[in-house]
Every structure is written in structure tokens, then in C-alpha cells.
Amino acid sequence: MTPFVFNTTAQIVSRPGASSDLPVLAGSLLGDDILFITDRGIRALQLEQPILRALQHSGATVTVFDAVEADPSLDTLQQATETARSIGCTGVVALGGGSSMDVAKLVALLAGSGEDIDRVWGVGNAKGPRLPLVLIPTTAGTGSEVTPVSIITVDGEEKRGVSSPLLLPDIAVLDANLTLSLPSGVTAATGIDAMVHAIEAYASKNANNNPMSRILAVEALRLLGSNIETAVFDPDNIEARGKMLLGSALAGMAFANSPVAAVHALAYPIGGSFHIPHGLSNALVLSEVLRFNAADSANGSYLRYAELAPHAFADLTAAAEPRDLCATFVNRLADLSVKLGLPARLRDVQIPRNALSKMAADAMKQTRLLVNNPRELTEADALAIYRAAW
Template identity: 65%
Template sequence: MQPFQFHTTRSIVFREGAAADLAGLAGRILGPRVLVVTDPGIRMLGLADRAIASLTASGAACTVFDAVEADPSLATLMRAVEAGREARVTGVLGFGGGSPMDVAKLVALLLGSGEALEEAWGVGNAKGPRLPLVLVPTTAGTGSEVTPVAIITVGEEEKRGVSSPAILPDLAVLDATLTLGLPANVTAPTGIDAMVHAIEAYASASPNNNPLSRMRAREALRLLGANIKTAVFDGSDLRARGAMLLGAMLAGQAFANSPVAAVHALAYPLGGTFHIPHGLSNALVLPHVLRFNLPEAAGAYAEIAGDAFPALLRVADEVRAEAFVEALAALARDLKMPVRLRDAGVPESAIGKLAADAMKQERLLVNNPRRLTQDDALSIYRAAW
């Protein structure tokens, strides 16, 4: 067995209604002055109100920064840092989907360490220390609450990442009641996003691909595959919502240590250029990247096919991987998601630029089970268009 490292969030609470008891769970961690990082939608829906009220009732002063947008910009990050600096906060609470949680991670890092962001970009460059950090996800998708990764949009289109155990939070609070109001057109792509995390982690060519990640990836696919349709079409089903939240977290732990690859590399330019939500970007290219990978990854895909789709266990071993790819494509259609780039507003004329931009994601492409060139990226985008 090859050597590996496995990093994850120090403590995880999975409990319905846990957010309302945030002071009891996290008050000592966050301290007397808390920066709450969230987005306008979460604020408008009041999802964070009980958590903030719990902290306030315990005597903590809460400063709320609720201006995080999808694919958060560098300017937004720095405004959040300034808000935390002015309030002299002792801890950071990230509340929402992947975007608020990613911003919260970097705010905690920059306020706690004082290090320059330019020196933190990339893998293993952020050293810390950071401020105390607690994350509360409101979508079942990114798994950001257990990953050492934060993605920020720099300039008009470029996405940059910080990947370091230094930004793993002290506590993740998983409260399925927070996801009950999530509409179908958000539940579906975020759920597919979590499935992509598990698939890419399991088949990753990373030298740190390890038994702990693979185990979590398979359990994630079992939970996600069995519950995604119920969560999308019966959003009030708390059992399905909880299973999706747990599955997304397990997939996050998996890819945090056995990193994702070409699906994400080709998805990022779609988000950066056309502002397509991350989960949908992944779903649009997923079957096409997996078909490209089949010559090298068929064995891995065949192993996990039955986890996501138990009916595939009855399919012959030699064709199970191909059936897995087709089942994923069919799932997106069944969930009423756009399945072609053109359906998501991407013009055919953009394919060349998308391929060139995808090749900039070297930190992801090195993990792909099959080497991918710019010409390959072009072919994949054309197939997806």
C-alpha cells in the first residue's frame, strides 16, 4: 500500500436543527466577535437568522457580511476581509453554499495570518495560522465544509484556488433542515456536483489516491444515487435531504485528499466565461469527459457503477463502465437539467477559447486518469455542444 495523507475537518456535527444551537456548538470556538459570511439569498430567506440569534443571545457580537455572489470575486473577498478587520473579529462563520464557505475560509486565513494572498494561491502554499472557522452548508453539493480548497474569480474570468490544510475549518455543522427550501433547479446540479466529486476522487491519478478517500467516495455515491431524485422532486423529504447532505460531505472528504480532475478543469471556464453555476457546468461535460477517460478508467468506473445505480450490478462487467456513463447522462435528463452547452447559452464559437482556458487548470488535469491535450478538450466541448 502506497503512503498517503488524509486531512479533514476537525469536528463534524450532523443533526436536524443544529444551526439553532450554534452558540452551544461553536461559541467557544468563534469567540466574542464573529464575522458571519453569507450571501443575499440566504439573508433574504432568513436561513442564518437562528444561528445569528443563538450567538447573539450568548453575548457574541455578530458582524454580517452578506454580499457574496456566485463565483465570488477577489474584490468581494477583500471587502469581507476589511469588514472582519474593522470589527476585530475573533472568529469566522461561513453560512451558505460553496461560495460563502470559500470566502469565509480565505477571510479566516488572511485575518489570522496576515500572509499575502498572492503567495497563498496554489497547492500547499497557504501556511496559516487562521482565525477560528466554522462552516454551515445550506446546499448538498460542494462539500466545502470539509475541503482544504477555496476558489475565487480573479479579473473577469480566471478562477484561482488556494488548497491547503490550513483552511480546513474547526467545525462543520450539517443541518438538513436548512436545505428544505432549496428549489429543484438548484438541488439537481448541486447533487450532480457532489457525485462528480466522488467519481473523480475514486478514479484520480493523484499519488495521494487512498483507501479512505475511495471508501468515502463509494458511500457518497450510494447515498447520492439513491436520494437525488427524491430530493429534487419532493424537496420536503427530510430523510432524502439529510442523505444528500451527508453524501456531499463524504464526497468532499474524498476529493479533498484524492483531487478532482478533467471534469472540473473543463467546467471552470464555463463558470468563468458564461457564469454557468458550478454544478451545472460539471454536469454538462461529465459524460463526455468520462467517455474520453474510458480507455484508462473503465475498471474504476465499473467498480463504482453499482454504488450510484444498483441496477448496473446486473450488467456484464465488460460493459458496465460504459453503462455507468450512459446512466449519468440519463440522470441529468431525468432531473430536467440542460444537457448540452447550447442549452445553457454557450455559442459554438466559444469552444476554442474554452479549450484553451481549460488547459490552464494544470493542478486538476494532472489528476486525470487519461492525459488530456487541448485538442482533446476541443473534441469534448464539441461533443457537449
């Protein structure tokens, strides 16, 4: 049996309404001076209010940092870290999508350890310790609540990451009630994002691709594929919302240990340069990257995609010829994005064709992701994929 290491969040609480019980779940862990990290969209919806009231009623002092933006910048991270240090922070809570959770992870690390961010970029460079950390997702997509990765935008465009088991939170709270207010477009894009996590984890070339990640990826795709349309078109369906949230977390556990690859590498320049949301960025290049990988029989990715097909789309049969099943799987993923109302092509989100060459060059900087791709990908390949997706 191939050796592997599997890390995940120490405790996961999954229950509608669980976020309002945070003092019971984590009060002794977080301490008396809590930094609460979120964004202004969450504040406008007042999703944070029941949680803040519960924490304050328990006697904690809570400082809210709500300046997190999509694709959070290094400046935002530094502001949040300084806020944590200035209040003598004893614990960090994040409520929101991947951006708020990514900022919270690094704030807990930097404020807890005193480390310099420039020394922790990359894989395994963080030393710790970190402050106690609780993550509460409001989207079913990033899986950030169970991953050891944080992505920050540097110098306006470059996506730079920190990967370390230290970034895994102490507790993740999956409260499906918090996802009921998500607009349909966000539900669709984040749901596709979670599906990408499962697909790339299952087919990853990483040496730590392991049986646990593959099992989780399969169950994630089953939950996501069978519930994403209901969640988009019947948004008050709490059962579908809960299954999407669980599917997202399972996919997060999978790719946290069997890392993602070229879909994400090519998605990052789309988000970094054109501020397209991460889930949609993934959706825009997904089918073309999978076609590129599957075209080379030697890497075996077409077999992996064929294995996943019946789990994502229950009407497909595993008895079909693998090549045909792989092709159907890729086409069905592309059709699903359109059915959910997402833009289908790069030009549909106002990306000009003359930007594709720079995007290809930028994608090649994502070496920590590209090494996991089943098929080696060059800058010329990246450009060809962007052109096909344009």
C-alpha cells in the first residue's frame, strides 16, 4: 500500500443553527478577546448578528473586522493581523466564503506566532503556534474550513499561497441556514468550484493521492451532483443546501490531502487579473483542462474521469466504454454550468483575447499546482486551453 498522510479539521459540527451555539461549542477555546473576520456583504445581510450576540452574552469582547474583499489582498491581511495584535486577540472566528476564511487562517498564524508573512509563503514553511481558530462557511464551495491552505493576492494580480497543517482550524461549523440567502449565481459558481475540488483531488498526480481522498471525492461528487440544481432553482430547500455544504466540506478534505492541479492554476489569472469570482474562474476553464488531460492516454486521467462520471451524474452507467464515458462526463460538466446560468466562455466575462498570452504566462507561476496535474502542461498548452475556452 502506498504510504500517505491525511490531515483534516479536528472537529466538524454540522447542524442547521449550530453557528448560534458558538459559545457552547468553542467559548473556552476562543477566550475573552475574539477577532471576528467577515466581509461587508455578510454584514449587510446581518448573518453575523446572532453569533455576535451569543458571544457577547457569554462575556466575550468581540472586535469585528469586515474589510475582507474578494481575492483578499496582502494589505487586507496585514490590517487584520495588526487589529488582532492591537486587541490582544485570544481567538479568531471567520464567517463568510473562502476569502474571509483564508484571511482568518493567516491572521491566527501571524498574530499567534509573530512570524513574517514573507517567510511562510509556500508549502510547510509556517512554524506556529497559531491562535485558536473557528471557521464558519456561508458558501458551499471553497471547503476552506477543512483545508490547510490560504490564498492571498499580492501586487494586485499574483495569487500566492501558504500551505501548512497549522492552518487547519480547531472547529468548522457547517450551518446550512447561513447559505439560504446565497444568490443563485453564487450558489452555482461555488457548487461547481466544489465539484472541481473533488475531480482534481481524485485525479491528482501528487504523491499523497490516497484512498481516503478518493473515497471522499466520490461521495462529494454524489452529493454535489445530485443537489446543485435544486439548491440553485429551489434556494429555500434546506436539505439540498445542507447536502451541498457537506459535499463541499468532503471535497475540501479530499483536495487538502491530494492537491488540486491545472484547473486551479489556470483559474487564478482569471481571478487575479479580471476579478472574476474563484468558482466561476474554475468553471470557465474546467472542461478544456479535462479534455487536455484526457487526450493523453498515458497518464490515465481519462479512466479516473470515467470512474467519477456515474457519481456526478446518476443517469450515467459505469458499464460504458471508458473513453466515451470520460467524454460524456466532460461535456455534461460544461452543459451543467450553462444550465445553472453561468457564463460559458472567457469572452462572456469581458476577458479580451489579447489578454490570453499574459494569462498563460501567469498561470505557469502556479508551480505548486501544476506539478499535481496528470499531464505535464507548458505555457503553450495553457495558451491553447485559454483560446479554446475563449
